[in-house]
Amino acid sequence: DAGITQSPRHKVTETGTPVTLRCHQTENHRYMYWYRQDPGHGLRLIHYSYGVKDTDKGEVSDGYSVSRSKTEDFLLTLESATSSQTSVYFCATDDNRSSYNSPLHFGNGTRLTVT
Amino acid sequence: KNEVEQSPQNLTAQEGEFITINCSYSVGISALHWLQQHPGGGIVSLFMLSSGKKKHGRLIATINIQEKHSSLHITASHPRDSAVYICAVRLQGAQKLVFGQGTRLTINP
Numbered sequence: 001d002a003g004i005t006q007s008p009r010h011k012v013t014e015t016g017t018p019v020t021l022r023c024h025q026t027e028n029h030r031y032m033y034w035y036r037q038d039p040g041h042g043l044r045l046i047h048y049s050y051g052v053k054d055t056d057k058g059e060v061s062d063g064y065s066v067s068r069s070k071t072e073d074f075l076l077t078l079e080s081a082t083s084s085q086t087s088v089y090f091c092a093t094d095d096n097r098s099s100y101n102s103p104l105h106f107g108n109g110t111r112l113t114v115t
Numbered sequence: 116k117n118e119v120e121q122s123p124q125n126l127t128a129q130e131g132e133f134i135t136i137n138c139s140y141s142v143g144i145s146a147l148h149w150l151q152q153h154p155g156g157g158i159v160s161l162f163m164l165s166s167g168k169k170k171h172g173r174l175i176a177t178i179n180i181q182e183k184h185s186s187l188h189i190t191a192s193h194p195r196d197s198a199v200y201i202c203a204v205r206l207q208g209a210q211k212l213v214f215g216q217g218t219r220l221t222i223n224p
Contacts, residue, residue: 043214106158
């Protein structure tokens with residue numbers, strides 16, 4: 001869907017280790033988002049980007065950082081993973097034509113388990 | 116109270132039935148999205164609405180801006196329609212999206 005690739009698809013890591021998830025898009029979309037999906041909570045925004053080097057926090061940003069050094073890639077880093085960060089992470093993008101009312105495109109998700 | 120509420124949370128129906136999923140919101144919005152997520156699968160955008168009604172195949176989405184309410188209808192439902200359907204609203208003047216909790220739909224043959 002819209003050429004969005006998330007990697008890795010699955011990751012198991014230990015508490016306290018840093019983890020980086022990658023979202024790569026081939027559609028030149030300006031806006032990129034990281035969400036986490038947990039039972040009972042739906043999708044919650046972690047961070048988003050509105051251009052290269054332009055990022056902002058979402059509602060659950062504590063313990064996460066992001067970087068966007070080029071249009072195609074949006075990286076999500078868990079600085080020191082905790083068990084509460086066990087979740088499914090989705091990347092999403094908006095196309096460029098009209099940022100306020102653009103369809104959303106999602107990656108296939110990354111299932112992260114922190115033991 | 117969540118800004119976006121979906122009902123029902125779970126819905127089980129027989130193949131062929133007409134399905135309605137509702138989404139109510141309490142904030143000013145610029146657009147509303149309906150998304151579909153199959154078990155273990157990714158999330159697909161079905162519709163984006165800012166007014167009126169849209170139709171794609173057996174799926175119809177409507178929105179009433181004054182009443183802050185949207186519905187997703189599925190006609191002649193089929194087991195392959197079984198999925199979680201998610202409503203999301205884009206807040207007016209903002210890039211943020213707020214998501215509903217989703218409606219889990221199961222269509223039995």
